[in-house]
Amino acid sequence: xxxxxxxxILVVAATAGLVAQDATALLKxxxxxxxxxxxxxxxxxxxxxxxxxxxEYLFFTVKKGRDKIALLYLAPxxxxxxATLRLGENMWLYIPNLNKSIRVTSLQSIIGGVFNNAxxxxxxxxxxxxxxxxxxxxxxxxxxxxxKNKTVAYDKxxxxxxxxxxxxxxxxxxxxxxxxxxxxxxxxxxxxxGGLVRPSIIETTSPLYxxxxxxxxxxxxxxxxFPDEVFTLNYLGRLGDLR
Amino acid sequence: MNLTFAWLVLVPAFAMSQEAQPEGxxxxxxxxxxxxxxxxxxxxxxxxxxxxxxYNKDVSPYLTQYRLEPYLNAEYKTQDLGFQLRTxxxxxxxxxSSFDLFEAFGSYNPSFHLAIQAGKRVYSWGKxxxxxxxxxxxxxxxxxxxxxxxxxxxxxxxxxxxSFSSDALQSFSALLVVIPGNxxxxxxxxxxxxxxxxxxxxxxxxxxxIDLMTxxxxxxxxxxxxxxxxxxxxxxxxxxxxxxxxxxHRFVIANGMLQSEQSDVVSxxxxxxxxxxxxxxxxxxxxxxxxxxxxEEYPAYRDFLxxxxxxxxxxxxxQILTTNQxxxxxxxxxxxxxxVKISQPEPFDWLYFTPSLFSIYNLNDKSFLLSVSLNYKPxxxxxxxxxxxxxxxxxATEFGDRQAQQKVELWMRIFx
Numbered sequence: 165x166x167x168x169x170x171x172x173i174l175v176v177a178a179t180a181g182l183v184a185q186d187a188t189a190l191l192k193x194x195x196x197x198x199x200x201x202x203x204x205x206x207x208x209x210x211x212x213x214x215x216x217x218x219x220e221y222l223f224f225t226v227k228k229g230r231d232k233i234a235l236l237y238l239a240p241x242x243x244x245x246x247a248t249l250r251l252g253e254n255m256w257l258y259i260p261n262l263n264k265s266i267r268v269t270s271l272q273s274i275i276g277g278v279f280n281n282a283x284x285x286x287x288x289x290x291x292x293x294x295x296x297x298x299x300x301x302x303x304x305x306x307x308x309x310x311x312k313n314k315t316v317a318y319d320k321x322x323x324x325x326x327x328x329x330x331x332x333x334x335x336x337x338x339x340x341x342x343x344x345x346x347x348x349x350x351x352x353x354x355x356x357x358g359g360l361v362r363p364s365i366i367e368t369t370s371p372l373y374x375x376x377x378x379x380x381x382x383x384x385x386x387x388x389x390f391p392d393e394v395f396t397l398n399y400l401g402r403l404g405d406l407r
Numbered sequence: 408m409n410l411t412f413a414w415l416v417l418v419p420a421f422a423m424s425q426e427a428q429p430e431g432x433x434x435x436x437x438x439x440x441x442x443x444x445x446x447x448x449x450x451x452x453x454x455x456x457x458x459x460x461x462y463n464k465d466v467s468p469y470l471t472q473y474r475l476e477p478y479l480n481a482e483y484k485t486q487d488l489g490f491q492l493r494t495x496x497x498x499x500x501x502x503x504s505s506f507d508l509f510e511a512f513g514s515y516n517p518s519f520h521l522a523i524q525a526g527k528r529v530y531s532w533g534k535x536x537x538x539x540x541x542x543x544x545x546x547x548x549x550x551x552x553x554x555x556x557x558x559x560x561x562x563x564x565x566x567x568x569x570s571f572s573s574d575a576l577q578s579f580s581a582l583l584v585v586i587p588g589n590x591x592x593x594x595x596x597x598x599x600x601x602x603x604x605x606x607x608x609x610x611x612x613x614x615x616x617i618d619l620m621t622x623x624x625x626x627x628x629x630x631x632x633x634x635x636x637x638x639x640x641x642x643x644x645x646x647x648x649x650x651x652x653x654x655x656h657r658f659v660i661a662n663g664m665l666q667s668e669q670s671d672v673v674s675x676x677x678x679x680x681x682x683x684x685x686x687x688x689x690x691x692x693x694x695x696x697x698x699x700x701x702x703e704e705y706p707a708y709r710d711f712l713x714x715x716x717x718x719x720x721x722x723x724x725x726q727i728l729t730t731n732q733x734x735x736x737x738x739x740x741x742x743x744x745x746x747v748k749i750s751q752p753e754p755f756d757w758l759y760f761t762p763s764l765f766s767i768y769n770l771n772d773k774s775f776l777l778s779v780s781l782n783y784k785p786x787x788x789x790x791x792x793x794x795x796x797x798x799x800x801x802x803a804t805e806f807g808d809r810q811a812q813q814k815v816e817l818w819m820r821i822f823x
Contacts, residue, residue, distance in 0.1 A: 213758070219787050240787045241438045242822035245482075251577070254614055254638065261493075261556035264531035267616060267636045267644050269682045314641050373756060392570030393519045397616065398580040398609060399568060404484050405516060 187295040187307060193330040194323070195288040198362055202228045202390065204406065206238075206383040214375030224407055226388070230291050232395040236403040247400045253313070258400035265397050289323070292316045303327055318345060331362060346370040356385040435483045440822040442476040449813040453802070455712035457810040459731070462716070462724050474499050478509075478556065489514040493529075495556065510559045522566045529559035530584065532607060532620055533676075534636040534646035537746040537767070538694040538739065540674035541632030541648040543622035544584055544605050549738055550746060550767055551778065551796075562586045577611040588625070601625045614638070628655035628672075644680040649673070652697070658734040659704050660711040665730055672697040685751070692746040699742035702771040708735065709803055740805050743770035759784040767806075774800025774807050792818040 199205075204226050211219040222239040231252040237243040245260030256265045286292070293309035293316070300306065309321035318337035325332055335348040347370070350363035362385075368378040393399055394406065448470045451457050474497055481492040493510040512526025529546065533539030537550040546557035564584040571577060584605040588597030607620040615637040622630040632650035639645055652674075656667040678692035700708055715727030750763035761782045768775040778796040785791070794816040800807030 211758075217786065219759075240822065242440070242784075242788050242790065242820075244438050251611075252614075253641065254611075259554065261529075262531045262554065263529045266536075267534075267638065267646070267680075269638060269642045269644055269680065373758070376758070391519045392572070393568045393578075396568050396570055396578040396580065397611065398566060398578075398582075399519075402489075402516065402522065404482070405486055405489065407484070 187297045188290065190297070190305065190325065190330065191290045191293070191295040191307065191309070191323075194325055194332050195290050197329065197331050199227070199288075199385065200358070200360065200387040201230075202388060203385055204388045205385045208379075208381045208383060210379045210381065212377040212379070224403070226390055226394060226403070226406060228390050228392070228395060230288055232392070233286075234395055234400065234403055245404075247403050249395060249397065249400055251395060256397055256400065260401065263401060265400050289321075293321060295323075298322075300327075304333065329361075333363075344371055346372075354382070356382070358387050360385060360387075434485060435481065437479070437481050438823065439477065439479040440820055442478070443819045443821075444472075444474050444476065445817045446472040447815045448472070448811040450810060451798075451808075451812040454808045454810060455709060455716060456731075456808055458716055459712060459724060459728055460810055472499070487516050489516070493556065495558075507558050509556060512559075520568055522568075523564070524566075525563040527559045527561050528564065529557065532618065532634075533632075533648045534616070534618075534634045535648050535676045535678055535692055535694070536680070536690050536748070537692055538676055538696075538744070539648065540650040540676055540694070540696070541618070541620055541634050543620060543630050543632065543650070544586070547737075550744075551738070551776065560584075560586060575613055577614075578609075579611075580609045582607040582609070603627070628652040630655075642682040646676075646678045646680075648676040650675070655698070657698050659700060660707040663707075663711060663714060665711075665734060674698065686753075687749060687751045690746070690748045694739065694744045694746065696737075696739050696742050696744065698737075700740055701742055705741060705772065705805065706803055708740075709808065741769055741771045744768065745770055769800070769805050772800065772804040774798075774804035776806050788822040790818070790820040790822075792816070792820070794818070 204224070207223045207225060209221040209223065213219075220239065221237065221243065224236045224238055225233065226235075227233040232250070234249045235247065237246045247258040247260075249256045249258070249265075255268050257268050258265045289295075289309065292312060294312055295307045295309050298306050298308045303326060305325045305327055307321075307323040307325060309323055311319050319340040320338040320342075322336040322338070323332055324334040331353075332350050334350065337345045337348070339345055346368055349367045350365075351367065352363060352365045353361055354364035355361050356364075362382075364382045366380040368380075370376065390406070394403075450461075450466075450468045450470055452468055476498075477496050479492075479494045481490075483490040490513050491510055493508075495507040495509050496504065497507075498504040508527060510527055510529055512524050512528045514522060514524040516522045530544040531539070531542065532545055533542040535542075537548070537553050539545055539548055542548070544560055544562070546559065548557075549555060562584050564582060566580060566582045568580040569578065571579070584607075586603040586605065588599065588601030588603075590597045592598070603622065603624045605620070605622045607618055610617045615635055617635045618633065620632045620634075624630070630650060630652045632648065634646065634648040636644060636646040650673070652672045654669055655672040656669055657672055658665060658667050660666070674695055674697040676692055676694045678690065681689045681691075683689075712727060712731065715723050745768040746765070747768075748763060748765035750761055752761045753759070754762065763780045763782070764778070765780070766775055766777045776796060776798050778794065781793040783791045796814050796816075798806040798809050798812050802808070
């Protein structure tokens with residue numbers, strides 16, 4: 165009886181391990197299908213308010229590998245020239261008027277509105293979260309993602325991934341207490357060239373901000389490699405040279 | 408430079424450049440802002456500083472100021488060349504205005520590792536938010552508004568950056584700044600022997616930002632400094648600065664006269680930046696100003712001002728004003744300060760509204776400044792700031808002796 169129990173436990177453990185491995189591999193595929201390993205991108209962020217007014221930001225973003233990302237504000241004028249660098253869990257903000265970089269906590273919000281850093285300075289899902297598969301339909305796979313550490317803004321995510329192309333379609337972000345913070349819908353697939361076909365718009369809504377809507381619109385994404393020096397504190401003031 | 412002349416030159420240039428840029432190849436970019444500032448002051452008419460500044464003027468204790476501050480910036484960048492211009496003007500009325508060239512420099516970047524810049528450039532050394540004892544090449548900082556743009560330094564610099572694939576040392580950079588002598592001869596010529604050099608070495612070591620810096624001055628003391636900044640937790644950053652000025656002159660008033668004491672002067676700062684679960688940011692800094700007056704020295708300084716007022720001749724008033732402006736103009740006149748700022752972006756889900764509260768507390772005489780800033784950005788490129796301040800302290804205290812005891816500022820900022 166004991167032997168049967170042991171075998172049973174081993175089978176369950178091995179199956180759980182395989183499932184976890186599948187989920188991790190799937191999450192890595194999702195990342196690969198969203199962005200190249202190293203790239204430059206132009207993104208517009210639009211915050212829409214219940215009264216119809218809009219606030220728009222334009223960012224130039226460069227990323228290298230799994231833990232280096234830098235972002236330069238191109239618009240609006242009030243923010244132009246500001247830049248943010250993230251190296252793993254280290255994050256800095258560059259203020260052009262002062263020619264000064266300030267180390268900030270990685271949870272610090274860098275623009276107002278419904279967005280926070282996690283939405284615009286995100287590295288890769290598979291870097292920040294561990295995944296498990298919790299459901300499947302004919303067309304989609306449902307993943308539960310758990311933050312690997314506290315530097316991530318959302319403790320848990322539910323992610324819907326297409327079975328065929330392994331592209332993310334929807335993400336729900338939850339707090340540690342289980343409260344739904346926001347929902348991200350990935351839509352309007354676009355061919356960005358170089359074999360990259362992915363959603364060009366991420367629409368965000370939040371039950372905390374009823375009537376508000378935020379859109380990230382990817383204008384271009386290009387594979388591009390950079391030397392590591394681009395992702396240093398002292399280079400932040402020169403990010404615009406890369407455009 | 409004459410304000411009107413500057414704008415006559417700059418504005419048409421701006422207009423022409425906008426027309427000349429073909430879409431998609433725009434390299435020269437212009438931006439700027441207009442700050443319109445209205446201030447209401449409740450003056451402290453018994454303070455020696457007020458009495459000196461408004462000597463023999465019979466004015467109301469409630470004064471207002473309405474001023475315009477246009478900023479106009481231009482930037483031209485290619486992969487290896489760059490030009491940057493930042494200008495600022497202050498306009499009180501047709502009879503009082505000024506123009507400042509904040510920055511004008513060219514840059515050449517032969518590689519990702521190396522950058523060379525020459526012209527007038529702002530430097531911000533040090534990790535402190537409100538004070539920078541190791542900011543040897545920085546413009547004088549106003550702790551009441553540390554994020555305000557200021558004028559740079561006529562200089563040339565070269566910076567070398569190197570990254571490493573290591574868990575310990577992740578990056579290194581070296582910055583050399585050369586500062587030519589001031590053009591004191593006919594306002595055009597300086598002397599080569601008065602060329603100063605400043606060096607900053609920066610390291611990202613074990614996830615900690617570390618800087619070592621020095622200023623080798625010909626007329627000023629040799630200064631050495633270090634600073635660091637590190638995230639202790641994901642919501643807590645700590646930073647510190649230390650500077651030593653060798654054989655520096657520290658000015659005090661003794662026996663009713665200005666006197667200087669020469670010694671090695673040490674200044675330092677310890678600070679934190681903390682973010683709580685409600686997104687409240689707290690910045691707290693302790694600043695030790697080695698050049699400042701002690702609690703015992705301050706009354707002698709105050710008596711010096713009062714004695715000048717007692718003499719009451721125009722020459723005596725002018726002499727006291729000049730001494731005050733030259734040797735005691737710092738916004739931190741004494742030795743020990745505590746700075747605390749608490750900001751809460753978007754409370755009660757009120758988007759784009761950020762209230763903050765800050766205080767500069769003089770630990771030597773227990774006087775302090777308390778300010779509340781209400782910042783609202785209702786639409787893109789528009790910002791309103793409502794900013795009341797209260798200065799608290801008895802007679803013979805630093806903040807109690809300031810010219811104004813209460814002030815309210817109202818700003819409107821339009822960016823373009």
